[in-house]
Amino acid sequence: MTLQPATTSPAPPALGGVHHIAQVTSCPEETLRFYRDTLGFPLLHTVSATGWLSNDYPDFIHFFFGLGKGCHLAFFYFFSDPDEKPPSALIRQSKHIAFTVDTEEELRNWRERLKSHGIKVTPPLTHELVESIYFEDPNGIQLEIARPLRAFTDIDARDAELTLDALLSVLKSPDPTLRNVWRRKGELVQDRIRTEEP
Amino acid sequence: MPTLYVMDVPEFAPLVEASRQANADVRTVGAYIELSTAAPRLVLQRRLAGGLRPAIWFAALTAGFVGAIARFDDEELWLDEEPELISDRA
Numbered sequence: 578m579t580l581q582p583a584t585t586s587p588a589p590p591a592l593g594g595v596h597h598i599a600q601v602t603s604c605p606e607e608t609l610r611f612y613r614d615t616l617g618f619p620l621l622h623t624v625s626a627t628g629w630l631s632n633d634y635p636d637f638i639h640f641f642f643g644l645g646k647g648c649h650l651a652f653f654y655f656f657s658d659p660d661e662k663p664p665s666a667l668i669r670q671s672k673h674i675a676f677t678v679d680t681e682e683e684l685r686n687w688r689e690r691l692k693s694h695g696i697k698v699t700p701p702l703t704h705e706l707v708e709s710i711y712f713e714d715p716n717g718i719q720l721e722i723a724r725p726l727r728a729f730t731d732i733d734a735r736d737a738e739l740t741l742d743a744l745l746s747v748l749k750s751p752d753p754t755l756r757n758v759w760r761r762k763g764e765l766v767q768d769r770i771r772t773e774e775p
Numbered sequence: 776m777p778t779l780y781v782m783d784v785p786e787f788a789p790l791v792e793a794s795r796q797a798n799a800d801v802r803t804v805g806a807y808i809e810l811s812t813a814a815p816r817l818v819l820q821r822r823l824a825g826g827l828r829p830a831i832w833f834a835a836l837t838a839g840f841v842g843a844i845a846r847f848d849d850e851e852l853w854l855d856e857e858p859e860l861i862s863d864r865a
Contacts, residue, residue, distance in 0.1 A: 704830040705786055727785065732806040736782050736838060743839070762839030766780045770804045 597641060597649035598674060600718055605638070605654045607715035612650070615694045618642035621649065644676060673719035675709065684710060684724045706733075739765045777842035777854035778811040779819070779835070786831050793824035807838055816845065817854040 602608045612618045624639040635655040642650045664672070678684050684701060688710050691698040698712040707723040714720055743761040747753050779794075781787040783806055794810040795801055797818055802809045811817065821832050835852055836844070846853040 702830075703828050705834065730784070732782055732784055735806060739839075740837070756844060759836040759839055759844075760841075762837075763778065763780060763841045764839070766807055766839045767841070770807070770809075773805050 593647070595648050597651045599639075599651040599653060600716065602652045602654055602716050603658055604715055605640075605652070608652055609640075611715050612642045615691075615696065617690075618644065618650065650674065669717060670719050673711075673721055675707075675721035675723045678722055678724050681708070681724060684708065684722060687722050739769065776811050776813055777815070777817040777840075777856055778809060779817060779840045779852075779854055780807045780809055780838040781835070782806060782838050783808050787835075789824040789827045790819065790831070790835055793819050793821075793827075796823045815856050817842070819852040821850050821852075
């Protein structure tokens with residue numbers, strides 16, 4: 578069974594990227610100092626409101642920093658803190674925001690800037706398609722600055738379809754492991770080769 | 776036969792080179808490169824892949840395999856014939 582992408586549906590309307598990513602902070606002062614002063618992201622906009630979506634919606638200040646190219650990072654500060662359990666270390670590290678730079682020099686300059694402000698930052702780490710440095714904001718949000726090593730190609734996209742096909746099929750099986758995803762992927766790749774070879 | 780597929784993209788090229796050095800059969804099939812052997816075990820060694828960076832080495836199976844993973848650590852990847860085939864032969 579191969580899940581077919583919905584090729585028959587019309588192309589979606591155009592998207593121009595991310596306008597903003599919104600996070601919640603309980604320490605607005607540290608957050609402002611970190612993003613505006615340490616990172617140098619301009620503070621561009623705030624919203625402050627009461628009773629927003631419902632009568633018991635907590636009063637809040639919503640503030641936006643510019644990331645360049647029309648992208649923003651926004652924070653909510655709620656005057657009555659919503660109860661929320663702190664996430665596990667794995668979840669905290671996995672949910673991250675990756676900013677992008679174009680060149681190795683820009684990545685190096687960012688690392689120097691962070692170090693000069695006393696921010697703990699990793700050495701550049703090379704993954705599949707990006708080279709990245711990692712650090713953390715005052716809210717415990719994991720941040721990454723990534724330099725793409727190459728663009729995603731059609732090979733990547735077609736392979737990604739097969740990986741997700743394999744994952745979804747293995748998740749319905751009695752033994753949903755990564756090994757079985759790789760095994761299923763091998764079958765799907767063989768099927769594709771048979772279909773495409775003359 | 777034990778078979779490993781890798782995407783035909785630059786970051787996986789050292790893995791293909793390592794399997795060439797290990798005398799595996801290397802065949803380009805569409806967007807993938809098929810690494811296989813007529814022997815019961817396909818062995819890939821990270822040192823032969825020029826010290827392939829960890830993120831790529833540990834993603835070596837991303838494009839799928841045929842057989843059974845007998846070893847996969849930070850030094851070697853062993854793919855064996857599928858257990859069914861071995862028991863058929865016994």
